[in-house]
Amino acid sequence: MTPDEIAKTLRDDAARITLAYAFNATGKTQLSVAYKNATKQADGSHIGVYYNAYSEDLFMWDNDEQKDGADVRLTLRPSSLSRFHTLLTEDNIRDKLKAYKPKFGFAFNLYEDDPERGIESISFFIPNQNPDVPQQSIKISRGEERVFVWCFFLALFEVEGWADKQSSHFFIDDPVSSLDDHNIFVTAATLLDLIESQFETRRIIITTHHIGLFSILSDWLSKGEKSSKFKKHTKHYILSAKSGELKLETCEKDVFLYHLRVLQVLSNAHKAKDVRAYHFAMLRQVLENVASFLGVGQFSYVLNQIGINEPNRVADIVNALSHKKVYYYESDSVVQDNLNIFDEVMKGLIEKYNFVLHADAA
Numbered sequence: 001m002t003p004d005e006i007a008k009t010l011r012d013d014a015a016r017i018t019l020a021y022a023f024n025a026t027g028k029t030q031l032s033v034a035y036k037n038a039t040k041q042a043d044g045s046h047i048g049v050y051y052n053a054y055s056e057d058l059f060m061w062d063n064d065e066q067k068d069g070a071d072v073r074l075t076l077r078p079s080s081l082s083r084f085h086t087l088l089t090e091d092n093i094r095d096k097l098k099a100y101k102p103k104f105g106f107a108f109n110l111y112e113d114d115p116e117r118g119i120e121s122i123s124f125f126i127p128n129q130n131p132d133v134p135q136q137s138i139k140i141s142r143g144e145e146r147v148f149v150w151c152f153f154l155a156l157f158e159v160e161g162w163a164d165k166q167s168s169h170f171f172i173d174d175p176v177s178s179l180d181d182h183n184i185f186v187t188a189a190t191l192l193d194l195i196e197s198q199f200e201t202r203r204i205i206i207t208t209h210h211i212g213l214f215s216i217l218s219d220w221l222s223k224g225e226k227s228s229k230f231k232k233h234t235k236h237y238i239l240s241a242k243s244g245e246l247k248l249e250t251c252e253k254d255v256f257l258y259h260l261r262v263l264q265v266l267s268n269a270h271k272a273k274d275v276r277a278y279h280f281a282m283l284r285q286v287l288e289n290v291a292s293f294l295g296v297g298q299f300s301y302v303l304n305q306i307g308i309n310e311p312n313r314v315a316d317i318v319n320a321l322s323h324k325k326v327y328y329y330e331s332d333s334v335v336q337d338n339l340n341i342f343d344e345v346m347k348g349l350i351e352k353y354n355f356v357l358h359a360d361a362a
């Protein structure tokens with residue numbers, strides 16, 4: 001399937017809430033653009049609201065190198081959203097930020113010559129208690145920046161005039177890049193709040209590469225204390241890519257654990273006799289996850305446990321194949337000796353730890 005075909009499938013689905021998991025570089029951003037085009041009106045107008053990589057790219061740092069960072073600030077590129085900035089207050093965003101307990105303060109800098117043009121930049125600072133001492137501008141971390149931008153859009157969603165005119169759906173792609181586990185959980189909570197307040201009047205489509213975010217939302221929507229409101233209106237999907245082709249599959253009864261998902265991908269490659277070099281990088285991830293669960297530092301221990309002869313030598317081969325730059329400079333095909341190692345390790349993992357994988361997982 002192409003992104004356009006998947007977009008039309010999602011558009012024509014009756015679900016009010018769509019949750020889709022995809023590995024990185026599968027094409028989620030392109031899917032959000034395809035969905036925007038698939039739902040475009042005859043006059044060219046858009047009926048939905050989007051949060052994706054393009055939204056984040058509207059924000060750029062001006063590091064003020066000439067003044068040694070004295071006036072560092074986050075600038076906003078002019079866009080179709082600029083006309084709505086004057087309806088947005090700093091308190092609107094502070095309200096959304098409360099759940100994250102930020103350590104920074106911030107202030108809008110409007111265009112001096114024409115405030116109607118919206119926000120030119122945003123200054124950040126560590127709040128001080130002395131009003132006579134000027135605030136010192138700071139550059140916040142990438143994770144803090146992502147939290148701020150997400151809360152900016154959460155507040156903008158509620159501004160009268162923008163989301164009201166484009167009231168058909170929200171399409172939200174990965175608002176958790178660069179976030180730690182705690183803030184991912186908080187972001188999941190903000191998404192659930194958004195779903196609860198909007199799903200009856202707007203469709204909500206959420207895509208993510210983060211299995212933790214996907215798992216949390218999936219559990220809340222299908223098994224949480226409020227799931228009776230959401231479950232029958234929700235669809236779960238996995239978006240995968242193979243040989244340049246995209247596949248969209250439902251996964252209503254799957255257990256959403258990252259290592260199981262990776263094992264499913266590896267198992268399918270194994271059965272299809274289509275093992276490539278990058279599959280060794282994924283195999284290493286599984287071995288490291290199992291080693292971590294067992295409380296050991298080296299995954300060669302796991303290889304020994306599953307009956308692999310010369311586990312240290314095999315670990316070196318897996319390491320070499322998962323680090324080699326075949327992705328850039330040479331074919332990703334795998335020689336037969338290494339395919340035999342892959343076969344042996346996969347068989348040992350499945351038999352030793354009794355993993356049960358869906359045969360149709362892609």
